[in-house]
Amino acid sequence: EAEVAQSPRYKITEKSQAVAFWCDPISGHATLYWYRQILGQGPELLVQFQDESVVDDSQLPKDRFSAERLKGVDSTLKIQPAELGDSAMYLCASSRTGNNSPLHFGNGTRLTVT
């Protein structure tokens, strides 16, 4: 079965540095999501794309976070500068268009900010 690819798997960075995460969704999935998950909590949506357009970025801290999906396929999430509180798992998911389409998740990037 096709999978959502994410890299890197782990990232350790110092505060004030820039970090970037990459996601390649399942082929044909028009909707792409970036989530942040703190240990012991559910995923929190950061940004949702429909093709190359942002559908929802209301929870994205835009002063330091940015996301793009230029060709409507793979996507990059960037944090600059990183803060200690950004330490979390960053999950990418994709789905077909439609309210009843299940999400397919990658295995995430575990970010540690020191």
Next chain:
Amino acid sequence: SQQGEEDPQALSIQEGENATMNCSYKTSINNLQWYRQNSGRGLVHLILIRSNEREKHSGRLRVTLDTSKKSSSLLITASRAADTASYFCATDAMDSNYQLIWGAGTKLIIKP
């Protein structure tokens, strides 16, 4: 914001027993989904139940939905060690433009 609330927060049972987890939500929904997450991995979709359905089965999983009580339950029968994971419910709230809203999850431990 989190609409769904799972309970219990943690559940530890013996292998072979049944495990039941509950999810409550606050506003009207179109559907409710259950996902599993193994430690350090991404979430895996288990089952989706629509608001006009009351019960759904998939292998050893049984999901019920009570829209009058705004609650759902996930039953795993004949549990196995491999079922050890966190389980999350997600609802697409009608008043949030159908954005998925997640609970905090139930951590299930199956003891061999």
